[in-house]
Amino acid sequence: MISSAIYLSYRDAAGVIAWLEALGFETLQRQVGPDGSVLHSELRWADTVVMLSSYDAEYRIAPLVGSSTGAGVYLVTQDVDGMYSRAVFAGGTAVLPPTESGWGGRRARVLDPGGREWSFGSYRPGEQWIASD
Numbered sequence: 001m002i003s004s005a006i007y008l009s010y011r012d013a014a015g016v017i018a019w020l021e022a023l024g025f026e027t028l029q030r031q032v033g034p035d036g037s038v039l040h041s042e043l044r045w046a047d048t049v050v051m052l053s054s055y056d057a058e059y060r061i062a063p064l065v066g067s068s069t070g071a072g073v074y075l076v077t078q079d080v081d082g083m084y085s086r087a088v089f090a091g092g093t094a095v096l097p098p099t100e101s102g103w104g105g106r107r108a109r110v111l112d113p114g115g116r117e118w119s120f121g122s123y124r125p126g127e128q129w130i131a132s133d
Helices: 015-021 079-089
Strands: 004-012 026-032 038-045 048-054 072-078 093-100 106-111 118-119
Touching: 004 015, 015 038, 015 048, 015 072, 015 079, 079 093, 079 106, 079 118, 093 118
Parallel strands: 004 048, 072 118
Antiparallel strands: 026 038, 038 048, 093 106, 106 118
16 A cells, blocks of 8 residues: 655656666556656556656756755665666666665665666665664
């Protein structure tokens, strides 16, 4: 059961849909306008749903500063290394290779083809953790 979803829009929504499919997302729904733009789509991976569409305006996406844009999507996975490899192979930009985090588990970070930040981690938000020294 899905209790929440994220909504994103892109200049090249079709390209990002293909990227997400390469990561293992399944397209559940895709509505295309007469001009070929994606009016609405829904993609699912495990218990995560992403709703995605084409731009209806020229939005500004925060640039990468150091190893982050300051905002992004975090996917929980035990296969951090595999997800990172698939993301980069499918056209994502490597930002932070798989590494151990200071709050437990592994993490990695990429920019998707539209420049948005996606992190993959084995840490499950909302669970207790003990900081490492």
